[in-house]
Amino acid sequence: MSDRAPTPTPALRILPAMGLDALYRAHATSLLRLAIAVTGDRSLAEEVVQDAFVGFARQARPPQPGAELAYLRRTVLNLVNGRFRRLAVVRRQPQSRPVDLPAAELSVDRRHTQQQVADAVRALPRRQRDCMVLRCYAEATDTEIAAALDISVGSVKTHLHRARSTLATNLKDLR
Secondary structure, three states, X not given: OOOOOOOOOHHXXXXXXXXXXXXXXXXXXXXXXXXXXXXXXXXHHHHHHHHHHHHHHHOOOOOOOOOHHHHHHHHHHHHHHHHHHHHHHHHHOOOOOOOOOXXXXXXXXXXXXXXXXXXXXXXXXXXXXXXXXHHHOOOOOHHHHHHHHOOOHHHHHHHHHHHHHHHHHHOHHHO
């Protein structure tokens, strides 16, 4: 028999600085809003946020203390982008059998104007879209956006400027 204590399994390790429960309570709502803004589908957004927290709990190397929110935002955006990429591949394939695709349409009761804005945001290039969603829906600062997307603050400003210009042009009829 060994005198060594068993090593904890990495499956559900919780950071000492902020427990997973506290982290979830503090940030789940804002991450859900972020995911809904990008996907347009609440059930898909809930699934993505859940997957982000599961991945966070199972990671081998935790982010630096204080960087948990940036890590979770980046994870949510990466999961959404990955799902969209897989969906695009499925749509390009000839359909030999019906495929169950997640509903990506906004609820019927949303106004037409909101639908046009959401479509215009989704049509932006990925980085511009991610920056705009983090700024407008997650209310993140340039520094927080840069940390979440792992880009420089200058790049964030450039992407936001280009996104605003594109949206102003594409949505000029709504003014």
